Amino acid sequence: MSLLENLNWRYATKKYDPTRKVAQEDxxxxxxxxxxxxxxxxxxxFRVIVVSNQELKEKMVPIAWGQEIMAEASHVLVFAAWDRYTEERIDKIYDYTTDERGLPRGRFGSYTDKLKAAYLPQTAEENFVHTARQAYIAFGLAIAQAAELKVDCTPVEGFTTEELDELLDLKSKGLKSVTMLPIGYRDNEDWLAPMKKVRNPKEEFVIEY
Ligand SMILES: Cc1cc2nc3c(=O)[nH]c(=O)nc-3n(C[C@H](O)[C@H](O)[C@H](O)COP(=O)(O)O)c2cc1C
Structure with a gap:
């Protein structure tokens, strides 16, 4: 099946079969x-935290405003982004990249200086708006990959981020939660499964000049 067919197949699953687990390979x-x-x-x-521990998933239900999918799903992926930019974080990834490419460290020094000049004077909140945006791109790709594997998932923003950060001890890792992605297999009784997928018509969605 093509990517578009799989994107049409997927939907934000509202009820999972708790007896079915997603294979580690998937x-x-x-x-x-x-x-x-x-x-x-x-x-x-950003980082992805993979939660398969049932006790932890159950603790996520009240944090996700009572959404039982957190406990029913096979795994919950948590997308968490840097809580702020720091000189060390910027240097660390650039040192790693230059090392991996066999380039001298500092090769991109003038570029990283520009990044530091742009981000370090900002507030942590302003930084997080930017870091969280990056996590959303990965979130979208994970949703598409799940669909390609015929694994169901639910994009979840409906949760109290501070409570999830505490549950997963994200602060000590310099991270804040952005989104969650429970994955698993739809239950036969999920009311949303047979419903038509509704999107704006193409003529309205695309603005051409
Ligand atoms: C960022 C984001 C957050 C969402 N949060 C929730 C959520 O907390 N709970 C839920 O059941 N669905 C959530 N959804 C699912 C959307 O309601 C759903 O994707 C949308 O209605 C389109 O339907 P479809 O994904 O089934 O095609 C979220 C979707 C996105 C993209």
């Missing part, structure tokens, strides 16, 4: 799609 592929996402300046400003 979890790995979904995470890999996120890891391969492009990021602004290649800074890779």
């Amino acid at each position: 979890v790995d592929k979904i995470v890999e799609a996120a890891r391969l996402a492009p990021t602004s300046s290649g800074l890779q400003q």
Whole structure:
């Protein structure tokens, strides 16, 4: 099936079959799609936390405003972004990139100086708006990869970020949660499964000049 067919197949699953688990190989592929996402300046400003522990998933239900999908799904992927830019974080990823490419460290020094001049004077909140945006790109790719594998998922923004950050101890890692992606297999009784996918008509969606 083509990517477009799979994107038509997928939907924001509202009820999972709790007895069906996603194979580790498929979890790995979904995470890999996120890891391969492009990021602004290649800074890779986010991480993915993979939660399979049932107790933790159950604790996520009240945090996600009572959404039972958190506990029913096989795994929950949490997309979390840097809580702010720092000189060390920018240098670390650029040192790693130059090392991996066999280039001298500091090769991109004038560019990273520009990044530091742009981001470091900003507030942590302003930084996080930018880092979180990068996580959304990966989130979209993970959703598409899940569809390609015929794994169901639900994009979730309906949760209290501070509570999730505390549950997963994200602050100590310099991260703040952005979105969650429960993955698994739809339950036969999911009311949304048979519903038509509704999108704006192409003529309205595309503005051509
Ligand atoms: C960023 C984002 C956050 C969302 N948050 C939730 C959520 O918390 N709970 C939920 O059931 N669906 C959530 N959705 C699913 C949307 O309602 C759904 O994607 C949209 O209605 C389109 O339907 P479809 O994905 O089934 O095609 C979210 C979607 C996105 C993209």
